[in-house]
Amino acid sequence: MKPMLLAAGLAAAAGAAQADKLDDIIASGVLRCAVVLDFPPMGSRDADNNPVGFDVDYCNDLAAALGVTPEYVETPFPDRIPALVSGRADVGVASTSDTLERAKTIGFSIPYFAFTNVVLTRQDTGIASYEDLAGRTVGSVAGTFEGIALEEDVTEWGSGEFRPYQSQADVFLALSQGQIEATVVTNTVANAIIATGQYEGLTIAGDAPYLVDYVSLIALRNEEGLLDYLDLFVNQQVRTGRYQELYNLYVGEGPAPDLTIPGVYR
Amino acid sequence: MFEYTFQWRQAFRALPQMLEGALVTLQVAVLSMAMGVAIAVLLALMRNSSSPWLRAPATAWVEVARNTPALFQIYMAHFGLAGLGLYLDPFTALLAGITFNNAGYLCETFRGALRAIPGTQARAGRSLGMGAAQAFRLIVMPQMFRISFPPLTNQMVWAILMTSLGVTVGLATDLTGVTQDLNSRTFRTFELFALAAVLYYLIAKAVAGGARLLAWRLFRY
Numbered sequence: 206m207k208p209m210l211l212a213a214g215l216a217a218a219a220g221a222a223q224a225d226k227l228d229d230i231i232a233s234g235v236l237r238c239a240v241v242l243d244f245p246p247m248g249s250r251d252a253d254n255n256p257v258g259f260d261v262d263y264c265n266d267l268a269a270a271l272g273v274t275p276e277y278v279e280t281p282f283p284d285r286i287p288a289l290v291s292g293r294a295d296v297g298v299a300s301t302s303d304t305l306e307r308a309k310t311i312g313f314s315i316p317y318f319a320f321t322n323v324v325l326t327r328q329d330t331g332i333a334s335y336e337d338l339a340g341r342t343v344g345s346v347a348g349t350f351e352g353i354a355l356e357e358d359v360t361e362w363g364s365g366e367f368r369p370y371q372s373q374a375d376v377f378l379a380l381s382q383g384q385i386e387a388t389v390v391t392n393t394v395a396n397a398i399i400a401t402g403q404y405e406g407l408t409i410a411g412d413a414p415y416l417v418d419y420v421s422l423i424a425l426r427n428e429e430g431l432l433d434y435l436d437l438f439v440n441q442q443v444r445t446g447r448y449q450e451l452y453n454l455y456v457g458e459g460p461a462p463d464l465t466i467p468g469v470y471r
Numbered sequence: 472m473f474e475y476t477f478q479w480r481q482a483f484r485a486l487p488q489m490l491e492g493a494l495v496t497l498q499v500a501v502l503s504m505a506m507g508v509a510i511a512v513l514l515a516l517m518r519n520s521s522s523p524w525l526r527a528p529a530t531a532w533v534e535v536a537r538n539t540p541a542l543f544q545i546y547m548a549h550f551g552l553a554g555l556g557l558y559l560d561p562f563t564a565l566l567a568g569i570t571f572n573n574a575g576y577l578c579e580t581f582r583g584a585l586r587a588i589p590g591t592q593a594r595a596g597r598s599l600g601m602g603a604a605q606a607f608r609l610i611v612m613p614q615m616f617r618i619s620f621p622p623l624t625n626q627m628v629w630a631i632l633m634t635s636l637g638v639t640v641g642l643a644t645d646l647t648g649v650t651q652d653l654n655s656r657t658f659r660t661f662e663l664f665a666l667a668a669v670l671y672y673l674i675a676k677a678v679a680g681g682a683r684l685l686a687w688r689l690f691r692y
Contacts, residue, residue, distance in 0.1 A: 348655015
Protein backbone atom coordinates (compact mmCIF):
# COMPACT_ATOMS: atom_id res chain seq x y z
CA MET A 206 0.00 0.00 0.00
CA LYS A 207 2.73 2.37 0.99
CA PRO A 208 4.73 2.24 -2.27
CA MET A 209 1.51 2.96 -4.18
CA LEU A 210 0.80 6.00 -2.05
CA LEU A 211 4.33 7.18 -2.65
CA ALA A 212 3.94 6.68 -6.39
CA ALA A 213 0.65 8.60 -6.37
CA GLY A 214 2.30 11.39 -4.41
CA LEU A 215 5.18 11.56 -6.87
CA ALA A 216 2.83 11.67 -9.82
CA ALA A 217 0.93 14.53 -8.22
CA ALA A 218 4.16 16.39 -7.55
CA ALA A 219 5.33 15.84 -11.13
CA GLY A 220 1.96 17.05 -12.42
CA ALA A 221 2.24 20.22 -10.34
CA ALA A 222 5.77 20.86 -11.53
CA GLN A 223 4.63 20.72 -15.13
CA ALA A 224 1.90 23.34 -14.69
CA ASP A 225 2.82 26.11 -17.12
CA LYS A 226 2.02 29.82 -17.12
CA LEU A 227 -1.35 29.23 -18.77
CA ASP A 228 -2.30 26.83 -15.95
CA ASP A 229 -1.01 29.30 -13.37
CA ILE A 230 -3.14 32.11 -14.78
CA ILE A 231 -6.29 29.97 -14.86
CA ALA A 232 -5.61 28.62 -11.37
CA SER A 233 -4.88 32.04 -9.85
CA GLY A 234 -8.00 33.55 -11.40
CA VAL A 235 -6.11 36.73 -12.34
CA LEU A 236 -4.52 37.82 -15.61
CA ARG A 237 -1.89 40.50 -15.08
CA CYS A 238 -1.43 42.55 -18.27
CA ALA A 239 1.48 44.91 -18.78
CA VAL A 240 -0.05 47.97 -20.47
CA VAL A 241 1.36 51.35 -21.51
CA LEU A 242 -0.93 54.18 -20.42
CA ASP A 243 0.60 57.25 -22.08
CA PHE A 244 -0.02 55.99 -25.59
CA PRO A 245 -3.54 57.01 -26.63
CA PRO A 246 -5.75 55.61 -28.05
CA MET A 247 -4.09 52.25 -27.30
CA GLY A 248 -3.72 52.99 -23.62
CA SER A 249 -4.38 56.06 -21.48
CA ARG A 250 -6.29 57.14 -18.39
CA ASP A 251 -9.78 58.64 -18.39
CA ALA A 252 -10.95 61.62 -16.32
CA ASP A 253 -11.36 59.37 -13.27
CA ASN A 254 -7.82 58.02 -13.71
CA ASN A 255 -9.05 54.59 -14.82
CA PRO A 256 -7.09 52.80 -17.56
CA VAL A 257 -8.88 52.93 -20.91
CA GLY A 258 -8.00 52.21 -24.53
CA PHE A 259 -7.66 49.59 -27.19
CA ASP A 260 -5.00 47.62 -25.31
CA VAL A 261 -6.92 47.80 -22.04
CA ASP A 262 -10.05 46.36 -23.66
CA TYR A 263 -7.94 43.77 -25.46
CA CYS A 264 -6.66 42.66 -22.05
CA ASN A 265 -10.25 42.55 -20.74
CA ASP A 266 -11.30 40.34 -23.66
CA LEU A 267 -8.36 38.02 -23.10
CA ALA A 268 -9.17 37.73 -19.40
CA ALA A 269 -12.82 37.04 -20.23
CA ALA A 270 -11.78 34.29 -22.66
CA LEU A 271 -9.63 32.74 -19.94
CA GLY A 272 -12.41 33.12 -17.38
CA VAL A 273 -10.29 35.23 -15.02
CA THR A 274 -10.14 38.81 -13.73
CA PRO A 275 -7.89 41.30 -15.53
CA GLU A 276 -5.32 43.30 -13.61
CA TYR A 277 -3.32 46.11 -15.25
CA VAL A 278 0.36 46.59 -14.58
CA GLU A 279 1.27 50.02 -15.92
CA THR A 280 4.71 50.02 -17.53
CA PRO A 281 6.54 52.72 -19.48
CA PHE A 282 7.75 51.46 -22.88
CA PRO A 283 11.27 50.43 -21.83
CA ASP A 284 9.96 48.48 -18.82
CA ARG A 285 7.57 46.12 -20.57
CA ILE A 286 9.93 43.18 -20.79
CA PRO A 287 11.46 43.57 -17.33
CA ALA A 288 7.88 43.45 -15.99
CA LEU A 289 7.32 40.09 -17.68
CA VAL A 290 10.69 38.60 -16.86
CA SER A 291 10.56 39.55 -13.20
CA GLY A 292 7.10 38.01 -12.91
CA ARG A 293 5.16 41.23 -12.28
CA ALA A 294 2.96 40.62 -15.32
CA ASP A 295 1.82 37.53 -17.24
CA VAL A 296 1.19 39.02 -20.68
CA GLY A 297 2.18 42.27 -22.36
CA VAL A 298 -0.70 43.96 -24.19
CA ALA A 299 1.46 46.95 -24.96
CA SER A 300 1.76 47.60 -28.73
CA THR A 301 5.13 45.80 -28.89
CA SER A 302 6.80 45.76 -32.33
CA ASP A 303 7.88 42.24 -33.22
CA THR A 304 11.56 42.79 -34.11
CA LEU A 305 13.90 39.82 -34.55
CA GLU A 306 16.31 41.38 -32.08
CA ARG A 307 13.68 41.36 -29.34
CA ALA A 308 12.44 37.89 -30.28
CA LYS A 309 15.77 36.57 -29.01
CA THR A 310 14.59 37.55 -25.54
CA ILE A 311 10.82 37.45 -25.49
CA GLY A 312 8.03 35.46 -27.15
CA PHE A 313 5.66 37.17 -29.64
CA SER A 314 2.13 36.20 -30.66
CA ILE A 315 0.93 36.81 -34.21
CA PRO A 316 0.39 40.57 -34.84
CA TYR A 317 -2.74 42.00 -33.20
CA PHE A 318 -2.45 45.54 -34.58
CA ALA A 319 -0.49 47.45 -37.20
CA PHE A 320 0.64 51.06 -37.23
CA THR A 321 1.90 53.40 -39.88
CA ASN A 322 4.03 56.33 -38.77
CA VAL A 323 3.63 60.03 -39.41
CA VAL A 324 5.69 63.14 -38.81
CA LEU A 325 4.30 65.26 -35.98
CA THR A 326 5.58 68.83 -35.77
CA ARG A 327 4.56 72.37 -34.77
CA GLN A 328 3.00 74.66 -37.35
CA ASP A 329 5.85 77.19 -37.00
CA THR A 330 8.72 74.85 -37.94
CA GLY A 331 8.13 74.84 -41.71
CA ILE A 332 8.49 71.07 -41.83
CA ALA A 333 6.20 69.68 -44.49
CA SER A 334 7.46 66.16 -45.08
CA TYR A 335 9.75 63.49 -43.69
CA GLU A 336 12.64 64.67 -45.90
CA ASP A 337 12.52 68.08 -44.18
CA LEU A 338 13.63 66.43 -40.93
CA ALA A 339 17.24 66.21 -42.15
CA GLY A 340 19.42 68.51 -40.06
CA ARG A 341 16.73 69.19 -37.46
CA THR A 342 16.57 68.34 -33.78
CA VAL A 343 14.08 65.52 -33.49
CA GLY A 344 13.05 63.13 -30.74
CA SER A 345 11.02 60.08 -29.95
CA VAL A 346 10.45 57.51 -27.23
CA ALA A 347 13.63 55.53 -26.60
CA GLY A 348 13.74 52.14 -28.22
CA THR A 349 10.37 52.19 -29.97
CA PHE A 350 10.06 50.96 -33.56
CA GLU A 351 9.77 54.50 -34.92
CA GLY A 352 12.40 55.81 -32.49
CA ILE A 353 14.98 53.31 -33.71
CA ALA A 354 14.15 54.03 -37.37
CA LEU A 355 14.36 57.80 -36.87
CA GLU A 356 17.66 57.58 -34.97
CA GLU A 357 19.17 55.52 -37.78
CA ASP A 358 18.09 58.09 -40.37
CA VAL A 359 19.47 60.98 -38.29
CA THR A 360 22.80 59.14 -38.11
CA GLU A 361 22.68 58.61 -41.87
CA TRP A 362 21.88 62.29 -42.58
CA GLY A 363 24.95 63.19 -40.54
CA SER A 364 23.43 66.44 -39.26
CA GLY A 365 20.76 67.36 -36.74
CA GLU A 366 20.23 65.54 -33.47
CA PHE A 367 18.11 62.70 -32.13
CA ARG A 368 16.87 62.82 -28.53
CA PRO A 369 15.37 59.71 -26.95
CA TYR A 370 12.88 60.37 -24.16
CA GLN A 371 11.60 57.89 -21.62
CA SER A 372 7.90 58.40 -22.21
CA GLN A 373 5.52 59.60 -24.91
CA ALA A 374 4.34 62.39 -22.62
CA ASP A 375 7.89 63.82 -22.39
CA VAL A 376 8.19 63.77 -26.19
CA PHE A 377 5.00 65.81 -26.60
CA LEU A 378 6.13 68.23 -23.89
CA ALA A 379 9.53 68.65 -25.55
CA LEU A 380 7.85 69.17 -28.94
CA SER A 381 5.36 71.73 -27.71
CA GLN A 382 8.09 73.64 -25.83
CA GLY A 383 10.38 73.69 -28.84
CA GLN A 384 13.11 71.48 -27.38
CA ILE A 385 12.67 69.32 -30.46
CA GLU A 386 11.26 70.41 -33.80
CA ALA A 387 9.48 67.23 -34.76
CA THR A 388 8.86 63.64 -33.82
CA VAL A 389 7.75 60.55 -35.64
CA VAL A 390 4.84 58.76 -33.99
CA THR A 391 2.25 56.19 -34.90
CA ASN A 392 -0.67 57.67 -36.83
CA THR A 393 -3.16 56.77 -34.11
CA VAL A 394 -1.22 58.58 -31.39
CA ALA A 395 -0.73 61.66 -33.57
CA ASN A 396 -4.46 61.91 -34.27
CA ALA A 397 -5.38 61.29 -30.66
CA ILE A 398 -3.00 63.90 -29.26
CA ILE A 399 -4.13 66.57 -31.75
CA ALA A 400 -7.76 65.72 -30.99
CA THR A 401 -7.26 66.33 -27.26
CA GLY A 402 -6.10 69.92 -27.94
CA GLN A 403 -3.75 69.56 -24.98
CA TYR A 404 -0.81 70.94 -26.95
CA GLU A 405 -1.52 73.84 -29.28
CA GLY A 406 -0.15 74.22 -32.78
CA LEU A 407 0.72 70.59 -33.43
CA THR A 408 0.24 69.31 -36.94
CA ILE A 409 0.87 66.17 -38.98
CA ALA A 410 3.39 66.63 -41.81
CA GLY A 411 2.97 63.52 -43.92
CA ASP A 412 3.87 59.87 -43.57
CA ALA A 413 7.22 58.51 -42.47
CA PRO A 414 8.55 56.08 -45.07
CA TYR A 415 8.94 53.17 -42.69
CA LEU A 416 7.76 49.59 -42.99
CA VAL A 417 4.34 48.85 -41.48
CA ASP A 418 4.84 48.50 -37.73
CA TYR A 419 3.19 45.22 -36.74
CA VAL A 420 2.73 44.85 -33.00
CA SER A 421 2.17 41.66 -31.05
CA LEU A 422 1.18 40.42 -27.64
CA ILE A 423 4.20 39.29 -25.64
CA ALA A 424 4.85 36.56 -23.09
CA LEU A 425 7.89 34.70 -21.84
CA ARG A 426 9.66 32.97 -24.70
CA ASN A 427 9.51 29.50 -23.16
CA GLU A 428 5.75 29.58 -22.45
CA GLU A 429 4.68 27.74 -25.59
CA GLY A 430 1.24 26.93 -24.22
CA LEU A 431 0.43 30.54 -23.43
CA LEU A 432 1.86 31.82 -26.73
CA ASP A 433 -0.26 29.31 -28.67
CA TYR A 434 -3.31 30.49 -26.77
CA LEU A 435 -2.48 34.13 -27.59
CA ASP A 436 -2.16 33.30 -31.31
CA LEU A 437 -5.57 31.69 -31.34
CA PHE A 438 -7.03 34.54 -29.32
CA VAL A 439 -5.81 37.16 -31.80
CA ASN A 440 -7.19 35.07 -34.65
CA GLN A 441 -10.57 34.82 -32.87
CA GLN A 442 -10.69 38.56 -32.19
CA VAL A 443 -10.41 39.22 -35.94
CA ARG A 444 -12.73 36.36 -36.92
CA THR A 445 -15.52 37.45 -34.58
CA GLY A 446 -15.35 41.09 -35.66
CA ARG A 447 -14.29 42.24 -32.22
CA TYR A 448 -11.02 43.62 -33.64
CA GLN A 449 -12.94 45.86 -36.05
CA GLU A 450 -15.33 46.85 -33.27
CA LEU A 451 -12.49 47.94 -30.97
CA TYR A 452 -10.86 49.79 -33.86
CA ASN A 453 -14.02 51.77 -34.53
CA LEU A 454 -14.42 52.46 -30.83
CA TYR A 455 -10.94 53.79 -30.12
CA VAL A 456 -9.31 54.77 -33.42
CA GLY A 457 -12.16 55.77 -35.71
CA GLU A 458 -14.49 54.64 -38.46
CA GLY A 459 -13.02 52.72 -41.37
CA PRO A 460 -11.41 49.37 -41.98
CA ALA A 461 -9.02 48.21 -39.27
CA PRO A 462 -5.43 47.57 -40.48
CA ASP A 463 -4.83 44.29 -42.29
CA LEU A 464 -2.82 41.95 -40.08
CA THR A 465 -1.72 39.52 -42.80
CA ILE A 466 1.32 39.79 -45.00
CA PRO A 467 0.75 38.63 -48.56
CA GLY A 468 3.07 35.97 -49.93
CA VAL A 469 4.28 34.42 -46.69
CA TYR A 470 3.02 32.16 -43.89
CA ARG A 471 3.09 33.52 -40.34
CA MET B 472 12.70 34.30 -9.25
CA PHE B 473 13.83 35.00 -12.83
CA GLU B 474 12.16 33.08 -15.63
CA TYR B 475 14.96 34.06 -17.90
CA THR B 476 18.16 32.67 -19.37
CA PHE B 477 21.10 35.02 -19.05
CA GLN B 478 22.95 35.68 -22.33
CA TRP B 479 26.16 37.46 -21.56
CA ARG B 480 27.69 37.36 -25.02
CA GLN B 481 25.22 39.93 -26.35
CA ALA B 482 25.93 42.22 -23.41
CA PHE B 483 29.70 41.93 -23.73
CA ARG B 484 29.44 42.79 -27.41
CA ALA B 485 27.94 46.12 -26.31
CA LEU B 486 30.84 46.81 -23.94
CA PRO B 487 32.76 49.23 -26.23
CA GLN B 488 29.63 51.38 -26.62
CA MET B 489 29.09 51.32 -22.88
CA LEU B 490 32.67 52.33 -22.18
CA GLU B 491 32.22 55.34 -24.46
CA GLY B 492 29.11 56.13 -22.41
CA ALA B 493 31.16 55.80 -19.21
CA LEU B 494 33.54 58.44 -20.55
CA VAL B 495 30.65 60.89 -21.04
CA THR B 496 29.45 60.09 -17.52
CA LEU B 497 32.88 60.87 -16.12
CA GLN B 498 33.04 64.06 -18.18
CA VAL B 499 29.75 65.36 -16.78
CA ALA B 500 30.80 64.45 -13.24
CA VAL B 501 34.19 66.15 -13.47
CA LEU B 502 32.81 69.32 -15.10
CA SER B 503 29.97 69.57 -12.60
CA MET B 504 32.41 69.17 -9.71
CA ALA B 505 34.83 71.79 -11.03
CA MET B 506 32.06 74.33 -11.50
CA GLY B 507 30.32 73.21 -8.32
CA VAL B 508 33.43 73.82 -6.20
CA ALA B 509 33.95 77.30 -7.67
CA ILE B 510 30.34 78.30 -7.09
CA ALA B 511 30.30 76.70 -3.64
CA VAL B 512 33.30 78.75 -2.42
CA LEU B 513 31.48 81.86 -3.56
CA LEU B 514 28.23 80.76 -1.90
CA ALA B 515 30.05 79.95 1.35
CA LEU B 516 31.59 83.43 1.43
CA MET B 517 28.21 84.99 0.65
CA ARG B 518 26.53 83.04 3.45
CA ASN B 519 29.22 84.14 5.89
CA SER B 520 29.00 87.77 4.85
CA SER B 521 27.33 90.38 6.99
CA SER B 522 25.19 91.76 4.14
CA PRO B 523 21.68 90.28 3.97
CA TRP B 524 21.65 91.02 0.21
CA LEU B 525 24.48 88.52 -0.23
CA ARG B 526 23.26 86.06 2.39
CA ALA B 527 19.69 85.70 1.11
CA PRO B 528 20.35 84.45 -2.45
CA ALA B 529 23.07 82.07 -1.23
CA THR B 530 20.78 80.70 1.46
CA ALA B 531 17.97 80.24 -1.07
CA TRP B 532 20.30 78.34 -3.42
CA VAL B 533 21.49 76.03 -0.65
CA GLU B 534 17.97 75.43 0.66
CA VAL B 535 16.55 74.45 -2.74
CA ALA B 536 19.59 72.43 -3.80
CA ARG B 537 19.70 70.39 -0.63
CA ASN B 538 16.00 69.90 0.01
CA THR B 539 14.64 68.93 -3.41
CA PRO B 540 15.42 65.76 -5.38
CA ALA B 541 18.26 65.92 -7.92
CA LEU B 542 15.85 64.44 -10.47
CA PHE B 543 13.56 67.43 -10.00
CA GLN B 544 16.48 69.86 -10.40
CA ILE B 545 17.57 68.27 -13.68
CA TYR B 546 13.99 68.10 -14.95
CA MET B 547 13.56 71.81 -14.16
CA ALA B 548 16.78 72.65 -16.01
CA HIS B 549 15.46 70.94 -19.16
CA PHE B 550 11.66 71.32 -19.19
CA GLY B 551 11.25 74.07 -16.60
CA LEU B 552 13.64 76.58 -18.15
CA ALA B 553 12.30 75.76 -21.62
CA GLY B 554 8.90 76.90 -20.37
CA LEU B 555 10.56 80.28 -19.77
CA GLY B 556 12.12 80.27 -23.22
CA LEU B 557 15.62 79.13 -22.26
CA TYR B 558 16.52 75.95 -24.10
CA LEU B 559 19.20 73.70 -22.62
CA ASP B 560 20.07 70.57 -24.55
CA PRO B 561 20.03 67.33 -22.50
CA PHE B 562 23.78 67.36 -21.82
CA THR B 563 23.78 70.98 -20.63
CA ALA B 564 20.60 70.49 -18.62
CA LEU B 565 22.11 67.52 -16.81
CA LEU B 566 25.33 69.41 -16.21
CA ALA B 567 23.43 72.45 -14.91
CA GLY B 568 21.24 70.33 -12.65
CA ILE B 569 24.13 68.45 -11.05
CA THR B 570 26.27 71.58 -10.75
CA PHE B 571 23.40 73.30 -8.96
CA ASN B 572 23.10 70.34 -6.61
CA ASN B 573 26.86 70.04 -6.03
CA ALA B 574 27.24 73.73 -5.30
CA GLY B 575 24.47 73.62 -2.69
CA TYR B 576 25.96 70.68 -0.80
CA LEU B 577 29.58 71.78 -1.11
CA CYS B 578 28.74 75.27 0.15
CA GLU B 579 27.72 73.80 3.48
CA THR B 580 30.76 71.53 3.51
CA PHE B 581 33.04 74.52 2.99
CA ARG B 582 31.23 76.58 5.59
CA GLY B 583 31.78 73.81 8.09
CA ALA B 584 35.45 73.66 7.15
CA LEU B 585 35.82 77.44 7.50
CA ARG B 586 34.44 77.24 11.05
CA ALA B 587 37.04 74.66 11.93
CA ILE B 588 39.86 77.06 11.03
CA PRO B 589 40.78 79.31 13.97
CA GLY B 590 40.25 83.02 13.24
CA THR B 591 43.77 83.66 14.46
CA GLN B 592 45.13 82.11 11.26
CA ALA B 593 43.76 84.87 9.05
CA ARG B 594 44.74 87.50 11.62
CA ALA B 595 48.30 86.17 11.70
CA GLY B 596 48.41 86.56 7.93
CA ARG B 597 47.07 90.11 8.14
CA SER B 598 49.68 91.00 10.76
CA LEU B 599 52.35 89.92 8.28
CA GLY B 600 51.02 92.54 5.90
CA MET B 601 48.70 90.44 3.71
CA GLY B 602 45.45 91.89 2.41
CA ALA B 603 42.15 90.23 3.40
CA ALA B 604 41.80 88.51 0.04
CA GLN B 605 45.41 87.45 0.05
CA ALA B 606 45.13 85.99 3.53
CA PHE B 607 42.02 84.07 2.54
CA ARG B 608 43.56 82.74 -0.66
CA LEU B 609 46.96 81.79 0.76
CA ILE B 610 46.19 80.79 4.32
CA VAL B 611 42.52 80.00 4.88
CA MET B 612 41.52 78.41 1.57
CA PRO B 613 44.22 75.72 1.44
CA GLN B 614 43.24 74.65 4.96
CA MET B 615 39.58 74.70 3.99
CA PHE B 616 40.21 72.31 1.10
CA ARG B 617 42.32 70.07 3.30
CA ILE B 618 39.60 69.77 5.94
CA SER B 619 36.80 69.31 3.43
CA PHE B 620 38.64 66.91 1.13
CA PRO B 621 36.97 63.65 2.29
CA PRO B 622 33.40 65.01 1.94
CA LEU B 623 34.49 66.52 -1.39
CA THR B 624 35.36 63.03 -2.58
CA ASN B 625 31.97 61.80 -1.40
CA GLN B 626 30.24 64.50 -3.42
CA MET B 627 32.26 63.52 -6.50
CA VAL B 628 31.08 59.91 -6.22
CA TRP B 629 27.55 61.19 -5.69
CA ALA B 630 27.90 63.37 -8.82
CA ILE B 631 28.93 60.34 -10.87
CA LEU B 632 25.89 58.42 -9.71
CA MET B 633 23.58 61.41 -10.29
CA THR B 634 24.57 61.56 -13.97
CA SER B 635 22.40 58.49 -14.46
CA LEU B 636 19.38 60.81 -14.17
CA GLY B 637 20.25 62.40 -17.53
CA VAL B 638 18.22 59.69 -19.21
CA THR B 639 15.03 61.38 -17.98
CA VAL B 640 15.72 64.48 -20.08
CA GLY B 641 16.63 62.56 -23.22
CA LEU B 642 20.39 62.17 -22.85
CA ALA B 643 21.43 59.08 -24.80
CA THR B 644 25.21 59.30 -24.71
CA ASP B 645 26.06 58.72 -21.04
CA LEU B 646 26.39 55.26 -19.51
CA THR B 647 22.75 54.96 -18.45
CA GLY B 648 21.51 56.43 -21.74
CA VAL B 649 23.56 53.99 -23.79
CA THR B 650 22.42 51.11 -21.57
CA GLN B 651 18.75 52.09 -21.78
CA ASP B 652 19.01 52.42 -25.57
CA LEU B 653 20.61 48.98 -25.92
CA ASN B 654 18.02 47.62 -23.51
CA SER B 655 15.03 48.72 -25.54
CA ARG B 656 16.58 47.35 -28.71
CA THR B 657 17.46 43.93 -27.36
CA PHE B 658 15.43 43.61 -24.14
CA ARG B 659 18.53 42.05 -22.52
CA THR B 660 17.70 44.16 -19.49
CA PHE B 661 19.38 42.28 -16.68
CA GLU B 662 22.70 41.58 -18.38
CA LEU B 663 23.06 45.16 -19.63
CA PHE B 664 22.15 46.81 -16.35
CA ALA B 665 24.36 44.42 -14.39
CA LEU B 666 27.24 45.42 -16.65
CA ALA B 667 26.39 49.11 -16.20
CA ALA B 668 26.30 48.67 -12.43
CA VAL B 669 29.77 47.12 -12.49
CA LEU B 670 31.06 50.01 -14.61
CA TYR B 671 29.57 52.61 -12.24
CA TYR B 672 31.14 50.76 -9.32
CA LEU B 673 34.55 50.73 -11.00
CA ILE B 674 34.39 54.42 -11.91
CA ALA B 675 33.36 55.39 -8.38
CA LYS B 676 36.12 53.20 -6.91
CA ALA B 677 38.71 54.64 -9.28
CA VAL B 678 37.71 58.19 -8.39
CA ALA B 679 37.83 57.49 -4.65
CA GLY B 680 41.21 55.79 -5.02
CA GLY B 681 42.55 58.62 -7.17
CA ALA B 682 41.36 61.17 -4.64
CA ARG B 683 43.17 59.34 -1.85
CA LEU B 684 46.42 59.41 -3.81
CA LEU B 685 45.93 63.07 -4.61
CA ALA B 686 45.24 63.91 -0.95
CA TRP B 687 48.36 62.05 0.08
CA ARG B 688 50.43 64.14 -2.33
CA LEU B 689 48.75 67.48 -1.66
CA PHE B 690 48.06 67.51 2.03
CA ARG B 691 50.97 65.84 3.78
CA TYR B 692 52.59 67.90 6.48
